[in-house]
Amino acid sequence: MGWIAVVFAGQGAQHTGMGKELYDASPAARSVFKMAERIRPGTLRQCFDGTKRELSETVNTQPCVFAVDLACAAALREAGVKANGAAGFSLGEIAGLAFTGILSEEDAFRLVCRRAELMEQCSRNRPGSMAAVLGLENEKAEDVCKKAGVWPVNYNCPGQLVAAGGTDAISVLPGFSAEAGGKAVRLAVSGAFHSPLMSDASEGLAKELAQYTLRTSEIPLYSNVTARPYGTGEAELIARQAKSPVLWQKTIENMISDGFDLFIEAGPGTTLCGLIHRISTKVAAFGVENPDSLEEAVRMISEGKHA
Incomplete structure (x- = not known):
């Protein structure tokens, strides 16, 4: 044990x-x-x-x-x-x-x-929000975050990275994620934590x-x-x-x-x-x-x- x-x-x-x-x-x-x-x-x-x-x-x-x-x-x-x-x-x-x-x-x-x-x-x-980027390796997810102008903040597990940033920037994250072969899901949080x-x-x-x-x-x-x-x-x-x-x-x-x-x-x-x-x-x-x-x-x- x-x-x-x-x-x-x-x-x-x-x-x-x-x-x-x-x-x-x-x-x-x-x-x-x-x-x-x-x-x-x-x-x-x-x-x-x-x-x-x-x-x-x-x-x-x-x-x-x-x-x-x-x-x-x-x-x-x-x-x-x-x-x-x-x-x-x-x-x-x-x-x-x-x-x-x-x-x-x-x-x-x-x-x-x-x-x-x-x-x-x-x-x-400083209003903001968060979204989970799913189905991408960390390097690709980080690239998606950079394009959207947000920060990778929670490295949860393989294929799941959470991003945080301003509300407008988070809103464009799903589009960039889809282009890379993944998806982004908005989280029900009140700020851009971490x-x-x-x-x-x-x-x-x-x-x-x-x-x-x-x-x-x-x-x-x-x-x-x-x-x-x-x-x-x-x-x-x-x-x-x-x-x-x-x-x-x-x-x-x-x-x-x-x-x-x-x-x-x-x-x-x-x-x-x-x-x-x-x-x-x-x-x-x-x-x-x-x-x-x-x-x-x-x-x-x-x-x-x-x-």
């Missing part, structure tokens, strides 16, 4: 009722939610009863998904699952900071709340991080910016992440090369599991969001059936 990694879901995975079953069943998960509610009143209601529209607002999405991500990971630990490393997709990386001990849970939650505010403000000041249009958010995060104490991680946390584990300069990497591409495919490839063969997605949905399965068919990936999936994960690990 190889190593176990916990990977944290990002923005877009949110849904009404997320985390409620674990809140009811797991004291460890409940503790995380109560922490979030204490710092940001209303988080519980939004997770459990918020409308799709309410949860799609960045200022709500990020704190709520963070709470569910970290609650799922806490339930895993409570059940005796010991991870050897972690990674998170975009905002999921902030949950990873708490999970690996780089930040306290409280500071990581305060950080994600501020991150959400800064990125939403950027979206208003692009230079988020530079002000990155600067704001750098200032915010100066207030916190960052510790050495207990287990490796792989950075979206470098696709390698955090070492030194954590604050700079965390701030840069908001305006830098998410190197998800390379991150997973590096983790596999480093010995990880089981990936447990903590948080709402199984989007990351799907990406991991497309990156490699030689590893296992499954999600934990509720008591049933938690029980199944523990059973598979104890029986070694993921190997």
